[in-house]
Amino acid sequence: MEALITGGTGLIGAEVVRTLAKRGASKLTVFDINDSTQRLDELATSVTIQQGDLGESRQVLDVVRKSQPDVIYHLGGMLSLPSDNNPQAAFLANAVGTYNVLEAARIHGVSKVIFSSTIGTYCQDLDDRPIDDLTLQRPMLFYGACKVFGEHMGMFYRRKYGIDFRGVRFPSIVGPGVRTPGSVQYTSHMIEESANGRHFTIWVRPEMRVTLLYVKDAARAIVELAEAPVEQIQMVNYVLAGPSPSAQELADLVERKIPGARIDFEIDQEIQARLDKSIHPIDDRFARDEWGWQPTYDLEALVDDFLTELSQHPQRYA
Amino acid sequence: MEALITGGTGLIGAEVVRTLAKRGASKLTVFDINDSTQRLDELATSVTIQQGDLGESRQVLDVVRKSQPDVIYHLGGMLSLPSDNNPQAAFLANAVGTYNVLEAARIHGVSKVIFSSTIGTYCQDLDDRPIDDLTLQRPMLFYGACKVFGEHMGMFYRRKYGIDFRGVRFPSIVGPGVRTPGSVQYTSHMIEESANGRHFTIWVRPEMRVTLLYVKDAARAIVELAEAPVEQIQMVNYVLAGPSPSAQELADLVERKIPGARIDFEIDQEIQARLDKSIHPIDDRFARDEWGWQPTYDLEALVDDFLTELSQHPQRYA
CATH class of the missing domain: 3.40.50.720 (NAD(P)-binding Rossmann-like Domain)
Structure with a gap:
């Protein structure tokens, strides 16, 4: 091929x-x-x-x-x-x-x-x-x-x-090395900043739920x-859809995986208002039914692999 | 302006x-x-x-x-x-x-x-x-x-x-002088051909209903x-929507308005199958509610004006 x-x-x-x-x-x-x-x-x-x-x-x-x-x-x-x-x-x-x-x-x-x-x-x-x-x-x-x-x-x-x-x-999409700014990319940033020993402030409500992959x-x-x-x-x-954690759930998991991680919340009302209108749950049944799609990384596996990648291939994501 | x-x-x-x-x-x-x-x-x-x-x-x-x-x-x-x-x-x-x-x-x-x-x-x-x-x-x-x-x-x-x-x-859209081919343009063609004394064959089912303007x-x-x-x-x-006549209703009206009109049906199964999937009734309530849209030509007024235009401005639609 x-x-x-x-x-x-x-x-x-x-x-x-x-x-x-x-x-x-x-x-x-x-x-x-x-x-x-x-x-x-x-x-x-x-x-x-x-x-x-x-x-x-x-x-x-x-x-x-x-x-x-x-x-x-x-x-x-x-x-x-x-x-x-x-x-x-x-x-x-x-x-x-x-x-x-x-x-x-x-x-x-x-x-x-x-x-x-x-x-x-x-x-x-x-x-x-x-x-x-x-x-x-x-x-x-x-x-x-x-x-x-x-x-x-x-x-x-x-x-x-x-x-x-x-x-x-x-x-x-969540992964190491995300640099492009985006209103829901507190996800990748939170994990990477915490892994690098830096403090991170999430700009959405703790209970805000976003579908990731x-x-x-x-x-x-x-x-x-x-x-x-x-x-x-x-x-x-x-x-397509993967895990849909709340910001709080993701923060809790990152704090558990990275002892000493410092994560807090300061809500950007403008971004939050826009997300409240446009963020919905996702139903990917057509992909699942027609060609057998399913995600293999649940939230914990996602964070684990993200951290492994950062430590094994630092030059790739620098 | x-x-x-x-x-x-x-x-x-x-x-x-x-x-x-x-x-x-x-x-x-x-x-x-x-x-x-x-x-x-x-x-x-x-x-x-x-x-x-x-x-x-x-x-x-x-x-x-x-x-x-x-x-x-x-x-x-x-x-x-x-x-x-x-x-x-x-x-x-x-x-x-x-x-x-x-x-x-x-x-x-x-x-x-x-x-x-x-x-x-x-x-x-x-x-x-x-x-x-x-x-x-x-x-x-x-x-x-x-x-x-x-x-x-x-x-x-x-x-x-x-x-x-x-x-x-x-x-x-229905009007005099329509030349571009299209699967539902038997409407304009039927009126104009009949006005010009020519026989016309409709390629959809008599009961097929299409929204016109x-x-x-x-x-x-x-x-x-x-x-x-x-x-x-x-x-x-x-x-936007106007009248929604069946092909038969439009043919009957044209035959009433143009004595001697010769209209018949010969169904093109391929076009008919495609239209059966894609033709639906149209609800234009947002245009009506927001800026007062309404059509002024019902089916009879449409055919009357079409024929008047053809006879008054033949050079425009030749």
């Missing part, structure tokens, strides 16, 4: 590269605008790395032509808050970028494209039911708008050109979705 | 131009890729017409800078079936085009942008309820995918940049939406 991974030097991307390498992929190509291969660590020398911009169609066509992958894992793009700060760059990276990937797959005969979308596509006009794959997607941020468009384009390319497009919608489960989900038999893929795009 | 109308030489666009001219707009600029001003008829000499391509940002920036409109009525783009035949052109016209219009509005300080979307944004994963503004939008065609993206981008520009973006989702109601809706007080605009994007 040969694969191209866009965004392959990033948080989830590098973990997908690692997961595919472990499963014996014969050739892996990473396409990323970022030239740091820090997260790829010891894999940086065994995968092909092509620096480039998703918004530049010639660069995308070029890397797809050269690597001739069986599957494109399209994880690249600008994240939520950077996109909100620069929607013009996000339009190119996220909307044009996904179009460029689908077009390159069509032109060069790549049979499968896997796409990562977000729980941020659900935001406005929600009712009281848990979020599932039939919930209205009405994003508030530009990032979410581009992701919905990517899902819809992928479904169209699936129907029109027979490209086996499939996608996931991730909840908040450990980065290794996220990467495995993407690879398992790609490997599922095509006849099982009916919904095409799938929301 | 000065306005820029993209797609202003088209079916709805020309009628919007006519409606604004009747209401005493001081300056109207039409931006369209089509250089035929046939539908604008006697107005072609009194409005400014700029031929250009929505996908070319410099052309869009240029016409917005030169015309300095109070409102942009953004009706331009590629329609449903042409988009399906050439998604690459549709990506430029519909996705990049709407982005270009929003960016031009931001850069040149246009305070209001009105957008036309489509009932085609509702298609897959529908439940049994009537379609309203809270129904899941999961389009099957590229046209619908671009329209959902346009709605989401507009809502984002509204929040981020304070542009007073508002939009409508049209059902099947007369082109003059569609144009008035757009202008009234633009004029509504800003505090009443909560939903932002609104589905």
